Amino acid sequence: MEPAARLSLLKPSPIRILSEGAPPTAIPLGLGEPTWDMPEAARRALMASSGPCPYGPNFGLPELRDAVARFHGATRDEVLITCGSEGALFSLFLAFLNPGDDILVPDPYFPAYTSLAHLAGAEALTYPLDAGDRFRLKAGPVLAALEAHPHVKAVLVNAPSNPTGGATTAAHLKAIAQACEAKGVMLISDEVYLDLHYGTRPPSLRDVSKYGLVITSVSKGWGAAGLRVGWILGDPAWLGPARTVHGYAVTGAAHPAQRAALALLEDSERIFVAARHEIRVRWEALAAALKTHLGQDITPPDGAFYHWMELPETAVADPMAFCLRLRDEGGVVLVPGATFGEQGKRFARLSFAASPAQITEGVRRMAPFWKA
Numbered sequence: 001m002e003p004a005a006r007l008s009l010l011k012p013s014p015i016r017i018l019s020e021g022a023p024p025t026a027i028p029l030g031l032g033e034p035t036w037d038m039p040e041a042a043r044r045a046l047m048a049s050s051g052p053c054p055y056g057p058n059f060g061l062p063e064l065r066d067a068v069a070r071f072h073g074a075t076r077d078e079v080l081i082t083c084g085s086e087g088a089l090f091s092l093f094l095a096f097l098n099p100g101d102d103i104l105v106p107d108p109y110f111p112a113y114t115s116l117a118h119l120a121g122a123e124a125l126t127y128p129l130d131a132g133d134r135f136r137l138k139a140g141p142v143l144a145a146l147e148a149h150p151h152v153k154a155v156l157v158n159a160p161s162n163p164t165g166g167a168t169t170a171a172h173l174k175a176i177a178q179a180c181e182a183k184g185v186m187l188i189s190d191e192v193y194l195d196l197h198y199g200t201r202p203p204s205l206r207d208v209s210k211y212g213l214v215i216t217s218v219s220k221g222w223g224a225a226g227l228r229v230g231w232i233l234g235d236p237a238w239l240g241p242a243r244t245v246h247g248y249a250v251t252g253a254a255h256p257a258q259r260a261a262l263a264l265l266e267d268s269e270r271i272f273v274a275a276r277h278e279i280r281v282r283w284e285a286l287a288a289a290l291k292t293h294l295g296q297d298i299t300p301p302d303g304a305f306y307h308w309m310e311l312p313e314t315a316v317a318d319p320m321a322f323c324l325r326l327r328d329e330g331g332v333v334l335v336p337g338a339t340f341g342e343q344g345k346r347f348a349r350l351s352f353a354a355s356p357a358q359i360t361e362g363v364r365r366m367a368p369f370w371k372a
């Protein structure tokens with residue numbers, strides 16, 4: 001039987017293809033997930049679970065919604081708990097994008113943005129991140145894209161970015177929020193990496209405007225990707241339709257996972273300090289290995305745990321073939337930058353969420369491919 005027509009533009013994620021097809025001895029620098037231990041607070045909450053294991057309300061556990069609201073300086077009715085920020089994106093795209101609608105997303109982008117737009121029958125148009133300034137988000141290109149495409153339904157921003165780690169400033173974010181509000185365009189700010197930074201914390205949309213929606217999860221900064229708990233924060237009028245989609249898709253995030261997420265939120269500051277130490281140690285291992293094996297000097301990204309690395313000239317014609325050779329002959333998994341859009345064609349994404357020892361060994365294995 002043929003799959004539904006809505007799947008015609010959807011391909012399996014190259015990130016998953018490269019990672020799941022890797023030989024068991026390959027060093028995993030492909031997936032973007034924390035490899036340090038899940039914080040103790042969540043572990044204890046999971047162990048303490050007893051009695052029935054109920055569905056819970058579609059909007060999420062009231063205690064968790066309150067904790068999320070406190071974290072962001074909001075109120076309970078502004079919070080919808082989802083299965084990760086992926087569940088948040090899915091619900092918002094399906095709830096608000098009609099076939100034929102356009103949504104603006106950054107280039108480079110997290111691949112789910114374009115795939116979920118296609119699933120909704122919509123088109124993802126891109127605005128460029130600033131390649132001349134470490135792919136930081138600037139208001140100018142977003143405003144220009146809004147002028148060029150006046151019927152755009154929504155704008156998505158993601159800073160710090162997957163795949164580049166580039167963030168933004170409060171002034172740029174505010175200008176984007178004001179433009180979206182003036183045009184009545186939905187603004188979605190994907191902030192899953194906000195608390196994983198190397199210097200000062202980048203701005204949240206919530207710091208500069210009450211307009212728009214923030215989505216995030218416990219997957220990155222709180223080090224618990226497998227819990228699959230995230231949320232949407234913003235105007236209750238926008239949460240209602242998203243809740244309907246999310247409820248029919250999955251009912252809600254798992255009850256024990258929501259309890260664990262609550263414990264994480266209550267211990268946020270301590271957890272973030274420890275997580276920032278973990279990524280700093282990994283970044284230092286990466287910087288030292290790149291210096292030793294390739295003579296490269298790097299500076300930390302604004303946030304997240306990705307190194308956006310220029311490909312060797314010989315790899316640019318077919319980056320996927322290069323990454324497959326790197327994986328199968330070199331024993332290290334990297335993701336071709338083209339997976340993340342036009343501006344990624346000359347790059348590969350190296351996730352340094354792996355352990356420091358894996359990073360050191362991975363770069364040693366990669367080096368001959370860059371020198372060849």
Ligand SMILES: Cc1ncc(COP(=O)(O)O)c(C=O)c1O
Binds near residue numbers: 085086110190192219
């Ligand atoms: C930018 C960005 N948004 C959303 C997600 C989805 O993460 P989760 O569903 O675990 O919150 C990811 C995962 O890598 C991501 O990088």
